[in-house]
């Protein structure tokens with residue numbers, strides 16, 4: 001009896017325990033179901049957010065430049081174009097890529113979506129910057145009148161501004177050097193910068209137009225900004241015809257962009273003080289093709305023609321470029337006579353070529369024959385190049 005009772009009791013208690021477990025199991029299953037539903041919902045929400053995120057990334061984005069990163073981690077941006085400034089944030093993964101000068105894309109909510117690049121990269125690529133270049137007037141053959149004119153217009157306003165003040169005369173705003181390629185325009189600009197101990201900042205108009213499509217106007221702004229930061233400075237716009245030629249309606253898609261770049265250049269020049277410590281120079285092979293807007297007073301208002309060297313200048317240039325070479329009985333006067341119409345760059349090439357001829361024959365010094373052979377080689381190369389020459 002005892003035993004039976006115990007058995008019954010046991011079975012009763014075990015069945016009540018089973019029941020409890022069964023109930024717990026049911027509850028767990030119910031909450032599992034709940035959780036599954038929730039996971040499902042979250043997954044849906046997640047993919048919805050992903051879609052929205054992609055959508056946001058695909059929406060037109062604004063381009064801005066990082067000005068600074070604040071100690072609290074906020075990012076100080078300046079929007080390109082309208083110069084609006086604001087503070088924003090970036091995701092952890094983008095953060096390491098952000099530094100002042102970085103170009104970023106921001107969405108409607110002004111958060112950074114991606115990093116596009118570094119504006120200083122293109123700045124460096126298109127602008128050549130030299131602190132007081134190592135070219136002196138002594139390294140320029142001929143051109144003494146032209147150098148004198150350039151000194152008065154560019155160098156003295158930087159080095160002796162008081163004379164202009166005393167006399168009450170405004171120095172010219174912009175100086176345009178024009179003449180055939182290789183006649184020494186860049187050389188003069190560098191020598192003036194050297195003499196005035198100014199930073200030389202060169203920008204090539206044709207690179208600006210052909211390599212930096214869409215960036216032209218911005219880069220022009222940067223150029224002048226950089227010049228102000230590095231003053232005293234000489235801004236030298238080489239091949240300005242690429243930006244400021246009259247034939248901008250040539251049907252290429254670039255022309256509206258070229259026009260914008262030119263407008264920016266004119267605006268920058270108009271904003272400059274003639275007496276300031278940034279001087280503006282430009283060079284072109286064809287002054288006659290320039291947009292008249294560039295040549296108005298207060299812009300490029302001093303035109304200086306850089307001619308192809310005459311006989312005496314050719315001799316000087318030949319001497320300059322052979323001064324470190326070992327010459328035998330070479331009559332450079334004779335070479336100057338037979339190189340009519342050669343430019344400075346071509347005369348330099350002749351000297352180099354004559355040196356190479358002597359190297360090839362394993363000689364101790366350069367002979368007259370090396371020189372005359374070099375003249376013919378450079379002449380033929382020029383003809384093959386279909387450039388006008390000798």
Ligand SMILES: Nc1ncnc2c1ncn2[C@@H]1O[C@H](COP(=O)(O)OP(=O)(O)O)[C@@H](O)[C@H]1O
Nearest residue numbers: 140141181182183184185186187317344345348
């Ligand atoms: N008048 C000159 N005297 C000495 N070298 C010259 C002269 N003109 C040109 N050269 C040489 O030719 C090279 C190219 O000249 P550059 O000044 O760039 O010509 P441009 O700017 O007129 O096209 C110079 O680096 C220099 O070596």
Ligand SMILES: [Mg+2]
Nearest residue numbers: 182185186238
């Ligand atoms: Mg040049």
